[in-house]
Amino acid sequence: MSRDIPVLDLTEWRTEAPPRRAGIAAALDAVLRETGLFLLSGHGIPQELTDRMRVTGREFFALPAENKRKYAVDRPYDNGWRGLGALDVGAVDGQAGTPDLHEAYHVGPSHRTGDATYDARYYPGNKWPAEQPALRETALEYTGHMTRVAHEVLAVLAAVLGLPDDYFTSRSQRATWTQNVNWYPSLRAVGGVLEGQMRVGPHTDFGTLSLLDRQQGVGGLEVWNEADGWYRPPFEPGTLVVNLGDLMNLWTDGRWRSLRHRVLAPSNAAPDEELVSLVYFFETDPDTEVVPLAAPVGGGAGMSPVIAGESILEKVGASLSLG
Template sequence: MDSAVPVVDLGGWRTASAAEREETAAALDRGLRDTGMFLLTGHGVPETAMQELRARGREFFALPSEAKRPYAIGAPYESGWLEMHPGGGVGVPRAEGAEAAAPPDLHESFYSGPSYRSGDEALDRYCYPPNRWPDGELPGLRRAVETYTDHMRRVAQALNELFAQVLGLPGDFFTSRATRATWTQNVSWYPSLASVGTVASGQLRNGPHTDLGAFTILSRQLGVGGLQAWNETAGWFAPPHRPDALVVNLGDLMERWTDGRWRALRHRVLAPSPSAPDEELLSLVFFYESDPGTRIDPLSPPVGGGAGLEPVVSRHSVLAKLGVHMEATAFPA
């Protein structure tokens, strides 16, 4: 088992002996302390659901810009289409210490979220924005997303239970705070070098960053210009790839919740390479948070890491990092 990126068999974990669980938990804890990432097998997500969403996503991205523009995102918290401007790209929040003036990223994405509505206009606007589906052009996209995200929500709750067990917390510590969790399903297309023409100096498909939520579940494709992760020991490295595995990486909220015991994964996606000019990749990225009004109180030692981080309100923290500043009291628990 790679200490930087351990592999956890979710099905095996459920049937493991106490000794086997202890060994797996120790390896997972080391990987989350050092890097913030692991591979998840035994998750039960059908390959057909991944293939279908990728196929429908490719159809959407292949549409002319004029057809996609009615679904364009106008604010950081909205669902819809995030455009990649010709010769430019898109901007994302950078990790601390990253080059602020780095060229914009070379990808475009389609975002969707929960269909839940609270009845509170402000809460729904910023936490559960309405999805905008291209039903007229591609009715299959909505069906594919909803089928896939049903699996992601199931896996997310299983991960919440796993994390609580590894930390020695009550089994419902995280699940009880995720009954109406905010999340975003992102279908991201990384175009080929042949299609974008040129790449600016320092330009990447996705620049160095950490994710803003509790954790992210990723279905990735292996590529020359693909995913890289970072830790102090290895610097930037290509994480292992297994066709049957999902990638799980921790985000800022989980690092805060564990008071620095576990780290948010710093990662990036490399630029399209001249050695593979026709390579294009499509990632399925499920960003998961918690109930929007959850107060993230850093756990005390010995469970927490003792970093002395300050409490935050879950959705308030995420929106603030997107440049949307609201009172924390706007998000009731």
């Protein structure tokens, strides 16, 4: 069935013999060609840390607006706080419409190259709330795990393609990435929904892959493929959703899809439902030239190379506002 979404167990992958690995790789390849996501277990992220990240993030959103504004983003590719209605991710596909119904807090990497102009462009500083020191401590610990997991998944994806395990990770030693804490307020809190408005509008992510720790809800995640249209992917507690982004779609020359997905609006069926999602968007080194892989590894779509960081900045600028 096209809705079958495999679960990759990283612990199993590390220990299994080649024949079993080949079966896992075939299942991953099939779903990435069709839809662009799978679930991930055995990732080694402590549940206590995930819970703490969600709680400290939610505590930040509960601060008065005047406090949060001190940490607001001031350009499209930036870290810090974005208020309700500051994002319209559908705009990058020419589908600009209603602002997305969520607030976000963005965290990024601390590594630097020493080139001040380059670093300011690609590695914006973090804006840690003085009122909440636990958020900084928790986020640094959590994103350390997420970076580790992203590298492990990239090594698996390289193996699925029959490439050296370090094909992607060797180009991701000072990668750009963004960790989001997304707060989806309840219907009662936002007071109503405009026609067509969602918590996050239909879009694809811009990087190589994203790691999502989601909460299940009525107004939750939906994904798309040609066979099924929009549907809810399976939810398994303790797993992460891994979805591919535009850079990986290009890198594989169309062999693998960039997942099209959305988060539904808060529903009249659950007017008090609020959710907090933890989303880690991993890209690659910003000066990497992403050259589509030749067939038969690549999909033969004839896509054109891009410079990774330039591609990301262009798309972020089209999809986010400072409103």
